Amino acid sequence: MYRKLLTITLSAILTLLAGMAMAQKQTPPEGGQPRDFKLPAKQEFELDNGLSAVMVPYGDVPKVVVSMVVQVGNVHETEKQNGLADIVGNLMQEGTATRNARQLAEEVARLGGSVYVSVGPNETWISGSALSEFGPQLIEIMSDLLKNPAFPDAEMTRIKNDFKRQNNLLRQQPGATAQSKFRGALYPNHPYGRDFPTDEMIDGFTREQVQQFYEQQFGADRTTVYVAGKFDQGAMKEAVTNQLSDWRKGAAPQITVAKPVTKSDMIVMDRPGAPQSTIVFGLPVVDPSHPDYMALRVTNSLLGGSFGSRITRNIREDKGYTYSPSSSLSARYRVGDWAQVADVTTEHTGNSLREILYEINRLATEAPAPEELEGIKNYEAGLFVLRNSSPWGIVSQLNFLKLHDLPDSFLENQVQNIHAITPQQVQQTAQKYMRPKNMTLVVVGDKKTIDPQLKKFQAELKKNPL
Template sequence: MKTLYYGLLSAALLAAGPVAVAQKAPAKAPAKKPAPAAAAAAPAKPKETPPPGGTPRDFTLPAKEEFTLSNGLKAQLVPYGEVPKVTMMVAIQAGNVHEAANEVGTADLLAKLLREGTATLSASQLADKIARMGGSLEISAGADQTNLWASCLSEYAPELAAVLADVVQHPTLPESELPRIKADFKRQMNLARAQPGTQARQKFAAALYGNHPYGRPLPTDAEIDALTMAQVKAFYQNQYGARRTAIFVAGKFDKAALRDAITKAWSEMPQGPAPRIEVAKSQIRPDVTTLDRPGAPQSTIVIGLPVVDPSHPDYMRVRVMNSLLGGSFGSRITRNIREDKGYTYSPYSYLETHYRTGNWSQNADVTTQETGNSLKEIVYEIEQLQKTPPTAEELKGIQNYESGLFVLRNSTPGGIIGQLNSLNLHGLPDSYLTEQVKNINAVTPQQVSETARKYVRPEAMTIVVVGDKKIIDPQIKKFQASRKKAL
């Protein structure tokens, strides 16, 4: 199901000095004679300037083998590293976006049922077989895809490819397990719905995407209870197929043996439907919505609007602008409302992307009494960036940060696979990866300011605040009244 995640990792503790520990007082040493005055003050050691950073280098995509089976299934094999292990991903373009209005959650139930065994393996036998390979298997449905992530020791890679083919092509989908799976799914949805962050994001998505699946709320207990096995099987028959399936493998493996195994195990998969994602027509909704959470010590803020997706020529500029504005730990909004004002602990902005659509949002859990001031400062930082380009030094720091993140994302087999799957989903060329560092560092200060003016206009933003209405509503009204352009 639609998920929101964001992590910040600080290396401050690692960089700190030795930790102080309680010790016994040392025994008194004999008094020493005072040192001569000339030796009392040794000359100060001059500070050393750190060496300048190196020139960022473009990413070199590891040599990969690509092939397409006769039924339309695509595969990419990427030899990577020397660790005798393989990571494998099966991406099926069948997610929540493909569900009808009366079957929200069907993709999730199907993903959970895929783990319940095949025509030749029970659920426990499947788990044991994966474990004997020294591996793991995770299956989940997302907005645009259902993904199977698996790993194993290198010598079992051909066998793992066959097992995943069995899971996808010959699931038993036992109806006897459906009540248990529904109960688990309802618990997950109820836990998510109870979170103010989820409540705010759901309202925000509904404003931007309306009745499109991206704008739908999480399924209720009643909606989940109403789903039938017949609907699950129909979703499988109508949405799964070779033409919507791609296999990505990275790690150390015998390329010829793995290619043969994939060809043998997956060639009989029915072609199924052609790839299709209904492109969402996002809408500008300049509005402020508050959701009441009586007694809440914090207010959860989401403020944002539709922007471009990765296929757009401006996307890299938007990404750099986002990182400088609110998307990194040293960003302007973070410095303002976290470090300077102390309104919040971990604010963040980010770009959510789907096929041919996307949105930008600033998110923060702020002290209830500072809700209006937090909105004021967020908008202030946006407008400052629109008016004045960043210095070359500030921008270079952000570009180094983004370049470093990109390198980290490609430092593991799973990271490589994730990047290749993103290229496949968005229909992007390899050059999107291989030239990314160059394109990040080509953005100028003037372009950052221009991009902020073009894409993050406060007067066009949707604002959602979850908090204690009796305290936050007067603050929000005051904030709105202070604006020259209404929000």
């Protein structure tokens, strides 16, 4: 009886496995084409002090998200203020003139949400969420945080120590170090290219400097308030007007446009005994306002910017030199840059660079097959649609338009513009922008082992036709 049951069980398993094998051999159904994105109807208004607001009803979930985005970031620091914007943002979360940090957290929690402050290269974001019926109360709390930060001196030491730890951890990560050196090479005379702030610089910041930076840089004229989700438009507009119309106008929006450097350069940072080398290989390219930008995005995705990209298949799937290579197109204010990044085994540092160079040359000399390009375009279009599938996503996309001074059509026509890219355009884009002889190469690794490989690669790069 036992043998009979065992035979039946084995037979069932074999039948199941055979069915699975047949299913794997069958061609999967073709995926649906991403639809064009339709920007939800939005209400925009501006206050007398220069503050602008954008309100977008979106979805049926009874929650509202709010972002108060101020055009103040690391680009507004002087060389001696490296990291000061981060200290200002971190201290803003420690309370206002009438609420301490604990009271802030408790009040927002009672609204069914949260509030946080984040600082980037160009902007400071005060973002929060709450249940829909509490939207006006959320606006009041966030406005208090924006207009009346206390900057408690008692928290300065803790905030500075936390920031030092974060930067020291980044210095220990080869990827972060390589990216910092890469940006420094491309943007040597701009805040985009600054290295991590030193402990001594962070220790030297005072509360007076924090307050002064806030007074000089923050104001209504640099601020946009975004409201998205399910909310009462009349009540939210009234709340924004009542809470922020009395805020000072402040300085006008201003970001110094960087002048990136394009040059063939190699920077090697020694990491003795490292089993891997971290590679960053790239150059300046155009920003999102340029007519070539969409073709450049698709080209990046095909070359190295997606899991199905050529460089990923080559040095990950075929050669096994690395686990997670990727390329990226960074959109900064009025400028941009492209870079291929990979953590590769030390003994194959030179081989990895050689294969990256091979794939760049191949794309520049031979247009991709329509079928390959179609898959990449579907991926890019689908990714774009996913980014717009939540209120936070809508806010992020709208702010992207604002920062880069782009029309709504940049979003609304994006799917069709992606699908309009031809194989010939991709080839021409690679020829025009992916020029290895003009690329900056940063490598963090065991110098003793990789130096001979890099010298050989440099010699090959000099003979490269592009």
